[in-house]
Amino acid sequence: MTLPAQNLLDAETKAHEHEDGHEAELRLWLRLLSFSALVESQIRRRLREDYRMTLPRFDLMAQLERAEEGMTLNELSKRMMVTNGNVTGLVDRMVAEGLVDRRPAPKDRRSHFVRLTPLGRQLFQRMAGAHGRWLAVLFNGLDAKEMETMMALLAKAKQSARHAVARGEVEIS
């Protein structure tokens, strides 16, 4: 049996080094979020000012750029990691603007292929060049080796998160 004094000490120690227990993960996550919000706001602003383009539309076009024949809405929504309904609305507006077109899939009457129109492709190419240059400026403070390290760590982190999700471990309270 432990003495009352010992119990108090345990509790205090625990509360101190605990305070939550996962400080490092939280700080890392918050820092990642604030960095990406900063970069994103800049890209958003430049796209708007220089090309009258929104970031979601640009992202969608970027997905389509390498798919000559286009891809289904489903594949788009998976790659963009957004919901189906979201992509439907985005595509609707972009079709109206002539940036992409929708056509029935040949084999499967449930699905539609979306692809860049020549206009969309042409516009995207101009934007992509500028986008790359903006990123280069924003990441200017990192050298090649640091970027490589960060790539590797992000890959590892992503793997980790994927596994946790697949195993349903995030459910553990």
Added chain:
Amino acid sequence: MTLPAQNLLDAETKAHEHEDGHEAELRLWLRLLSFSALVESQIRRRLREDYRMTLPRFDLMAQLERAEEGMTLNELSKRMMVTNGNVTGLVDRMVAEGLVDRRPAPKDRRSHFVRLTPLGRQLFQRMAGAHGRWLAVLFNGLDAKEMETMMALLAKAKQSARHAVARGEVEIS
């Protein structure tokens, strides 16, 4: 005067080693985005399922948690890196739910302080614990040293981006 053949070679070389020129930055940025989207979607889901809470509301509460007396809408919007109008709407809804309260600032009649209600504070504390545990599971694959490295690199990257923004370098086409 260069020969036609030389011109062709130049153009080809340029196009090849160029192709954009900033591949590393782009890949790093995309990887960071996909990782954060993955983590975010998990946190969003757990908040909804376990606490009927949305991520924006949780983020707002997290900002208020350490400010006993609350803070102005302006400070909130800066910290959350979202627009003023966005915060106005969020606070409106959260006041209606009794999670936060709004009161006039004592000195400055333009501004209002927002702070957690006792109910909001109590709820946030439960959620924050779970949130930390979710993050710990998601980041499980990184050891302490790797997290530290990533923290440092993100700090450096953020500095870099800040400087670029401050100097208006992102404007360079």
Added chain:
DNA sequence: ACCCGATATTTCAAATATCAAATATCGGAG
């Protein structure tokens, strides 16, 4: 052929987000 669970998309309501314009107040220069 018919049923049925799975897949692809759309629809709908509500929330979130941006941007621009409007409103209110502040605080200092003259």
Added chain:
DNA sequence: CTCCGATATTTGATATTTGAAATATCGGGT
């Protein structure tokens, strides 16, 4: 004190986003 540029917030229009439900089609088993 008054004007005026700066600051704090709200408002309104529109776009984006989610989550859930509805619709349509697929494809295998019977």
